[in-house]
Amino acid sequence: MDGMKDAAPYIADALVVLGVFIMTAGVYGLARMPDIYTKIHAASKAVFLGAIALMAASFVTGEPDIIFRVILIAAALIVTTPIATHAIAKAAAERGEAMRTPGATNESTYDLTETEATILEPKGAARLRDFLGE
Amino acid sequence: MHETVFYIATVWMVGLLSACLVIMVRSRSAMVRVLALDTVTIMLIALLALYSDSRGVPYYLDAALVLALLSFVATIAASRYHSEGKVF
Numbered sequence: 001m002d003g004m005k006d007a008a009p010y011i012a013d014a015l016v017v018l019g020v021f022i023m024t025a026g027v028y029g030l031a032r033m034p035d036i037y038t039k040i041h042a043a044s045k046a047v048f049l050g051a052i053a054l055m056a057a058s059f060v061t062g063e064p065d066i067i068f069r070v071i072l073i074a075a076a077l078i079v080t081t082p083i084a085t086h087a088i089a090k091a092a093a094e095r096g097e098a099m100r101t102p103g104a105t106n107e108s109t110y111d112l113t114e115t116e117a118t119i120l121e122p123k124g125a126a127r128l129r130d131f132l133g134e
Numbered sequence: 135m136h137e138t139v140f141y142i143a144t145v146w147m148v149g150l151l152s153a154c155l156v157i158m159v160r161s162r163s164a165m166v167r168v169l170a171l172d173t174v175t176i177m178l179i180a181l182l183a184l185y186s187d188s189r190g191v192p193y194y195l196d197a198a199l200v201l202a203l204l205s206f207v208a209t210i211a212a213s214r215y216h217s218e219g220k221v222f
Contacts, residue, residue: 023177027154027157066190070197124216
């Protein structure tokens with residue numbers, strides 16, 4: 001038990017370095033991937049796992065107050081991140097964002113071929129203009 | 135040594151946060167912007183957890199929890215607005 005207490009800060013350091021490395025990989029993927037569907041793969045999962053690793057570092061060294069709050073935040077992130085990511089991907093497919101990855105095959109019923117329009121107007125914009133009376 | 139690791143990690147993550155903000159501003163697709171904003175918020179949560187761990191103060195984590203729940207609602211609202219035209 002005594003040795004465990006001595007080793008805890010080093011385990012926390014290793015977890016912090018691991019989390020920052022995973023986050024760096026996620027942001028690099030967000031910058032380099034060609035289209036939204038591959039960017040979702042890189043950014044969402046990697047950054048979320050990096051945050052979980054940093055919270056595990058807090059879990060190893062922290063006091064009871066910190067540990068309870070960290071468990072709560074990690075549980076909230078685990079529940080909400082897949083739902084938010086799925087909503088983003090579904091919205092991108094419904095808006096017809098193009099797949100730009102070489103050799104990508106579209107197995108869904110959405111039309112995802114490349115078009116000229118890069119910035120699509122949100123579908124709510126027309127409704128908002130009607131509401132505002134412009 | 136642990137202080138050094140936490141200091142370097144904090145500086146590095148602030149750099150990552152700035153890079154992610156630049157990606158969000160410069161992107162041409164609206165959904166990539168929503169995704170980058172979600173990523174920025176998760177990294178802010180991680181930064182708050184790191185800061186509260188290095189200071190030994192738990193109160194920053196309350197702000198992190200609120201930020202997690204609010205970013206979920208904001209992402210759902212933005213993607214529903216962009217796909218279906220209404221939020222609810």
